Amino acid sequence: VTVYDLQMRKVAYLENAFDVSYDAPMNALWSASFTLPADDAKNSECQPLYFVEIHDGDERLELFRILPSQTRRGSDGATITYTCEHVLATLLDDVLFLYHTVGNLGVYTRDVIQYILSKQLVKRWQLGTIQFDRQFEYNWENENLLGALFSIPQPFPDEYMWTFDTTVYPWKLNLIKPSEQEDAYIRYGVNLQGITRTVDPSKVSTRIYGLGYGEGVNQLTFADINGGKPYIEAESEYIQKYGIVQTIFVDRRFEYPETLLARCQTLLDELKEPSVQYTVDAAEIYALTNDPIDRFVSGAMVRVQDADLGIDIKSRVVKVSKGNLIGDPGAVTLEIANKSQDIAGSIAELRNRMHISEVYAQGATNYDSHDFADNCDPTHPAVLRFWLPAETAR
Structure with a gap:
């Protein structure tokens, strides 16, 4: 563990961590996190918000910053444990004050990310590789930069992955499409120690209603291009297996029925089957083999095989955890799921809470009202003139 100050100057190497x-x-x-003896003189260098570089064996892991510390006294002596977060959290220090609207036609994902990074008071992050060119419109109000950043790819129908390069400064931020190639193998009798499978059918949906721009009876649906049906259904085998499970999807960013229908179809493909998650206790033997196939990283596609349990799956690693890099560097816990980003989560919230402000016709603020009466016919329309103050337009 190496410690750097706020100007990224090296101040200490923690050989006793x-x-x-x-x-x-x-x-x-x-x-x-890491722990030092309480009487270690280098505790004075572990100041709040200082940066620490952590290595996993001979491999550099990542750059973190120190948050809380906890002092403990026990039978084995007094220690201080430091909890750290990735330096991506420095984007929590800056905010988008008041209201910001970015995006729409002609403004691509790269432009939106660049807009957010331009709001840094201290330019710690720069734009790296962006493999998406969507043209969504985003609205933020009094939001920190990290929250705004993480919201950008949420509407994407494709898999995505945030990556970073903290070996350069300013640090580089990338938004990429994760590889579909198998990057690692876990096999019983080789590096598989234990496995737990969790099947969660609570978010299954076999019918999705789609609503886009507008309100009430005027709200956009795709019924006109879908045979009059404002919903789409999964294939018959899924309906026979799970029944009709209905969900309403509301996203006012969609102004065209074709794009709304495409988005709902992508959601249905994700939701028509239960999510399956594996928690795998494995032995990382990369230090012995130096073969990349034996190294586990977040976002990698991995194949898990256990003939006794009848498990042979190919899924993405959504979390990598190691509990003791020094005492037991080969012990690793992996979370592997058939959905790399759980886009079903927002759907489940819709079902549970129904997002009242999104689906109620009276969700809009009533600024003014007028009584009006006049005669009209198909060739002589009634005309109502009214004044809109400038502050009504955002």
């Missing part, structure tokens, strides 16, 4: 651990979830903030 122990119980070094980390959690590396995909598309979320990484965390780490």
Whole structure:
């Protein structure tokens, strides 16, 4: 563990650090921790928000910053444990004050990310590789930069993965399409120690209603291009297996029925089957073999085989955890799921809470009202003139 100050100057190397651990979830903030003896003189260098570089064996893991510390006294002496978060959390320090609207036609994903990064007071992050060119419109109000950043790919129908390069400064941020190639193998009798499978059918949906721009009876649906039906259904085998499970999807960013229908179809493909997650206790033997196939990283596609349990699956690693890099560097816990980003989560929230402000016709603020009466016919329309104050337009 190496410590750097706020100007990225090296201030200490912690040769007495122990119980070094980390959690590396995909598309979320990484965390780490380490412990020092309380009488270690280098505790004075571990100041809040200082940066620490952690290595996993001979491989550099990542760059973190120190958050809380906890002092403990026990039978084995006094220790201080430091909890750290990935330096991506420095984007929590800056905000989008008041209201910001970015995107729409002609403004691509790269432009939106660049807009967010331009709001840094201290330019710690720069734009790297962006493999998406969507043209969604985003609205943020009093949001921190990290929250705004993580919201950008949420509407994407494709898999995505945030990656970073903290070996350069300013640090580089990438948004890429994860590889579909098998990057690692886990096999019983080789590196598989234990496995737990969890099947969660609570978010299964076999029929999705789609609603887009507008309100009430004027709200956009795709019924006109879908045989009059404002919903789509899964194939008959899924309906026979799980029944008709209905969900309403509301997203006012969609102004065209074709794109709304495409988005709902992507969601249905994800939701028509239960999510399956595996928790795997494995032995990382990369230090012995130096073969990349034996190294586990978040976002990698991995094949797990256990003939006794009849398991032979290919899925993505959504989280990598190690509890003791020094004492037991080969012990690793992996979370492997058939959905790399759980887009079903927002659907489940819709079902549970129904997002009242999104689906109620009276969700809009009533600024003014007028009484009006006049005669009209098909060739002589009635005309109502009214004044809109400038502050009504956002």
